[in-house]
Amino acid sequence: MEEMLMSKKVTVIEPTQKNETIEESKLRVCAYCRVSSIHEEQLNSFSNQVTHYTQYINSNQNWYFVGIYADEGISGTSKEKRTDFMRLINDCECGLIDLVITKSISRFARNTADCIEVVRKLKEIGIGVFFEKENINTLSEESELVLSILSSIAQEEMISLSKNIRWANQRRYSQGKFQIAPKKFLGYDVDPVKQTLVINQEEAKLVKYIFEQYLSGKGTAVIARELNQKGIPTITNATWQGSTINRMVKNEKYCGDVLMQKTITGDEITFKRKRNKGEQPQYYIKDNHEPIISREDFERAQKLSIERRLAKGLTEDVAKKMQNRYPLTSKIICGKCGCILRRTTQNSGTTYPRVAWDCSSKRRTYGTTKCKGGSIHDDSITKLTIVVLKKLYFSLDNLLVPYRSTLRNIEKLKDNKEIAEYDLQIQQVISQMRVLADLSAKGNLTPMLYTAQNNELCAKMDELKKRKQVLADKYFSTIRNLNDTDKIISRLKDTQGVIPSLDKELVDAIIDTIIVYSRNNIVFKLKNGIELPEKIGD
Structure with missing residues (x-):
């Protein structure tokens, strides 16, 4: 029996998973903070949130502090407007x-659709969001129903606030109270x-000159061209366009009147502005x-x-249709001067x-400044564009798919670590500012010394934020290109190469x-950042 036991061969199967160390078993936790106003009291709240969550996460031995994602002075109505929020989702x-910790649903998202969409996306990959004020952990079974209700309430609060602001503005308008930015139009301070x-x-001399020229029979494009030839800039130091002159001659302020609420908020979710075409009352003084x-x-x-x-048959609907009736409208750019090429008919009437397609600057500039493009x-350009789109379809596996893979990996972690380092340095500056304020409050610093040191810390804070923003812009450029690449691949697959x-x-x-x-040097710039050099065949 002993011989049988001794003769058995035992093969050891090594473990395929490493035993986690205490450090590795910790939850990697971050916090998201946001204030939607740039007022000083709101920014103080922002600073308090950052400090609170840094200390809160570090105080839990079962958590590993990943960092703080914070959007300062940015509206919460749409997630796309918040760069650190989008960076958080990507990380x-x-x-x-x-695990993500945030103060409340309203700090995370005031749009119900965004809130539910993000929470579901994170929940599918096992990541929870803890809303401190509402005491909701999204990994719990009942969280989505409660979250849906509460986020809807947050959205309704935002809509109600928007309506209150609109009502207050309309009340001020009806009382003849308004604010005007005169630097947006000539003639007034x-x-x-x-x-x-x-x-x-x-x-005012220039305003009178423009009206005189217009009333004498000159067109807006002619007036703009003459002003550019004389080297006279607009109020924004730009070149004159016919559209600029057209807006001036329609501006009621030049005859002493004021029309209020020319534009309105399209909806309370995106907060995009649009022309008021009768949806809301206007106020004329x-x-x-x-x-x-x-x-x-x-x-x-x-x-x-x-x-x-009317003589040109240009009603508003006709003008809008004409602007968008050609696929390449506003797409073709002059390589010589950077202006848009406009579609024209040559040898008309023959x-x-x-x-x-001709460079639009040729219609505005003459003499030595005339564009040489x-x-x-x-x-020719239509056929070439179709060829490029077909090439893209048939090179999906050789160009676009590898490019997408590259975008997913290109210095992503490196940039994130650098951004996190700047976040840490910003937190250190905030701590130093708090210590400085405490010393001043206790009388241990003279007002002059406190002001000097506080200004120095503020300047350091601004510089750190600028450097962080440069990295964040680079990071999100990659993310945008990645999203656009996905869309391009999807649209090309829909064509099946038949265009x-x-x-x-x-x-x-x-x-x-x-x-x-030139004909032999045409560059197609795609939405995802890829540039394709092409030429028109003989």
């Missing part, structure tokens, strides 16, 4: 975080005491301030504008008219710009 997807519009006599243009001349200008538009035939003609939606989804240097 979770990369397996760098196990604001009296610092009375807060009323006063004429800037030097700028006649003779609010001293006019630059007489009311008679202003009304003549409005009548002339309407007559010219036996052999030809559609081409040539035109390109519409059929008989250009489709505007397909072009918009894949191509950012087409830079034309």
Whole structure:
């Protein structure tokens, strides 16, 4: 029996999983903080949140402090507007975080759809979000129902706040109270005491000149070209465009009136502004301030504008359709001057008219400043664009898929570590500022010394934030390119390589710009950052 036992051969199967050390078994925890205002009291709240969660996470022996993700002075209505929030989500997807702690649902997201979407995405990969105020851990079974209800409440609170602000603004407008930024239009300054519009006599001369030229029969493009030739800049130090002149001659402020609520918030989720086309009331104040243009001349200008538009058959709907009727509109850029190429008909009225794309600056500049870029035939650039799209489809596995893999790995962790290091340095500066404030409060620092040292720390804080932002921008450029690559691959697969003609939606989804240097040097810049050099065949 003993011989049988001794003769048995035992094979040891080594463990395939390493025993976790105490450090490795800890939950990797981070916090997300946000304030939606840049007012000083809100930024103090922001600083308090950062300090609180740094100490809170480090005090738990079962947690490993990953870092603080913080968006300062940024609206919470949309997650895409918050760079650190998007960085947090990406780090979770990369397996760098196990638990996210945040103050409340309203700090995390005020949009129910965003909140539920993010929580579900993180929950699917085993990552929980703990909302401290509501005491909700999203990994618990009942969390989603409670979270849905509470986030809906947060969203409704935001909508209610937006309506209250709108009501307050409309009440002020109805009382004739408003604020105007005069640096956005020529001719006026604001009296610092009375807060009323006063004429800037030097700028008013140019306003009068523009109205005189317009009423004499000159078109807006002609006036703009002449001002550019004279080297006269706009109020924003830019070159004049016909559209700029058109807005000026329609601006009621030049005849002494004010129209309020020209634009409104489209919805309370995205907070995008749009023209008020009758959805909300407008408020018109006649003779609010001293006019630059007489009311008679202003009304003549409005009548002339309407007559010219109707003579061309340019109603608002027609103008909008014309702007978007060609797939390559606003896509083709002049490689010589950087202006957009516009679609024109050459040899119009002859036996052999030809559609081409021509540099728009040629219509605005003359003489020595005239752009030297040539035109390109519409059929040539259209055929080339179709060829490029087909090439992309048939090179999915050789170009776009490897590029996507590269984006997923390119210095991602390195950049994240550097951002985390800046976060740590920022926390250290905040701690130093608190110590300094305590010393000052106890009388251990003179006001002069406190101010000097506090200013020094503030400058250091600003510099650290700038450096962090540079890295964050680079990081999110990679993320945006990755998302755009996914979309491009999906759209190309939908075509199955069959692209008989250009489709505007397909072009918009894949191509950012087409830079034309010459017929033999055309660069297609894709939405995901890839640049493809091409040329038009003979």
